[in-house]
Amino acid sequence: MGTLPRNRTESQQYNEDKLGFGDIFTDHMLVIEYSDMDGDWKNPQIIKTENLSLHPAAMILHYGQQVFEGLKAFAGPKDTDILLFRPDMNIARFNRSCVRMCIPTLDPRIFMDQMSELVRTDRDWIPRSPGTSMYIRPTVIATDPHLGVRPSKKYLFFIILSPVGAYYPEGFEPVRIMVTDKYVRAAMGGVGEAKTAANYAASLFAAEEAHSEGFTQVLWLNATDKSSIEEVGTMNIFFRIDDEIITPKLGGTILPGVTRDSVLQLCRAKGMKVSERVISIHELVSAAKSGKLQEVFGSGTAAVVSPVSHFRYMGHDYMVADGKTGQVARDLFDEITDIQLAKKPDPYGWVVNVG
Numbered sequence: 001m002g003t004l005p006r007n008r009t010e011s012q013q014y015n016e017d018k019l020g021f022g023d024i025f026t027d028h029m030l031v032i033e034y035s036d037m038d039g040d041w042k043n044p045q046i047i048k049t050e051n052l053s054l055h056p057a058a059m060i061l062h063y064g065q066q067v068f069e070g071l072k073a074f075a076g077p078k079d080t081d082i083l084l085f086r087p088d089m090n091i092a093r094f095n096r097s098c099v100r101m102c103i104p105t106l107d108p109r110i111f112m113d114q115m116s117e118l119v120r121t122d123r124d125w126i127p128r129s130p131g132t133s134m135y136i137r138p139t140v141i142a143t144d145p146h147l148g149v150r151p152s153k154k155y156l157f158f159i160i161l162s163p164v165g166a167y168y169p170e171g172f173e174p175v176r177i178m179v180t181d182k183y184v185r186a187a188m189g190g191v192g193e194a195k196t197a198a199n200y201a202a203s204l205f206a207a208e209e210a211h212s213e214g215f216t217q218v219l220w221l222n223a224t225d226k227s228s229i230e231e232v233g234t235m236n237i238f239f240r241i242d243d244e245i246i247t248p249k250l251g252g253t254i255l256p257g258v259t260r261d262s263v264l265q266l267c268r269a270k271g272m273k274v275s276e277r278v279i280s281i282h283e284l285v286s287a288a289k290s291g292k293l294q295e296v297f298g299s300g301t302a303a304v305v306s307p308v309s310h311f312r313y314m315g316h317d318y319m320v321a322d323g324k325t326g327q328v329a330r331d332l333f334d335e336i337t338d339i340q341l342a343k344k345p346d347p348y349g350w351v352v353n354v355g
């Protein structure tokens with residue numbers, strides 16, 4: 001193991017089997033600048049990865065006007081293959097997030113072309129060990145040096161790349177999640193459905209509290225009466241109760257995950273009973289008590305599928321079925337990763353080869 005692509009240079013040497021998430025960066029980045037003088041994104045450039053130079057009054061630093069995305073590139077079966085998974089979904093979501101945050105959108109074609117060019121530039125960095133991939137992080141920040149509150153007039157769009165390790169190097173590790181009725185992630189009319197830094201800043205305190213009690217993630221409830229289940233904060237959430245696959249329906253406060261959408265399509269194609277609907281925490285608790293709760297799992301780009309073994313609500317701990325990874329989560333993980341790596345037919349045209 002630990003094979004390194006032949007043509008990786010000295011600076012590109014890293015141990016593929018020890019990769020974590022988001023610690024190592026490739027040596028190129030893409031930058032595109034926007035100024036309202038021209039009213040357009042100008043001059044895409046692939047440059048050496050370097051520190052940004054920002055005026056201390058740059059508006060991102062004060063009012064947090066920012067949007068980001070996350071997707072992965074995989075080495076495919078052929079040496080030249082570079083496979084992206086549903087990049088059009090990330091680009092469309094990026095632009096929707098931008099609209100909500102008063103940031104000018106990017107032409108989806110320019111976004112796709114430039115992102116592909118960057119990934120090709122650093123292609124020798126793409127890891128090849130099982131489960132590894134190249135994480136792509138497109139980001140836009142407000143750069144106008146100005147302290148009055150208004151949308152910025154200048155922006156920097158950039159994409160950085162980070163080789164990431166296998167999420168489950170030793171097989172699935174089900175996680176424990178803490179349902180909070182004390183903090184909220186997003187309220188109706190807020191920015192919960194935008195992929196923006198603010199949602200993460202707002203979630204850290206609750207996550208730290210959960211960690212200190214031995215839980216990996218927080219399960220968020222709706223802001224008003226804290227009765228219905230929303231999402232996990234970096235993942236959408238699925239339940240299997242009495243053979244119905246349930247995920248909370250979107251509606252403004254939940255991030256519309258690409259993995260969520262893929263899971264829904266695959267489950268529907270298998271003929272399973274699939275519902276996007278309101279699911280209350282009380283329904284979950286009573287399903288756990290009556291033995292009807294078969295599976296709980298999160299969905300997101302980083303883990304693909306993340307099985308949940310336990311949850312805590314109001315000081316009570318509940319185990320999900322026998323506490324082991326369920327069959328649906330296992331099958332979905334295998335199916336999605338096989339499609340991503342072109343090991344299986346891709347009936348939905350999800351994979352784009354940019355090599």
Ligand SMILES: *Cc1c(COP(=O)(O)O)cnc(C)c1O
Nearest residue numbers: 233234235255257258259300301
């Ligand atoms: C990115 C994200 C997800 C998962 O979305 P994917 O497109 O599946 O990676 C879920 N919840 C939040 C809050 C997110 O930011």
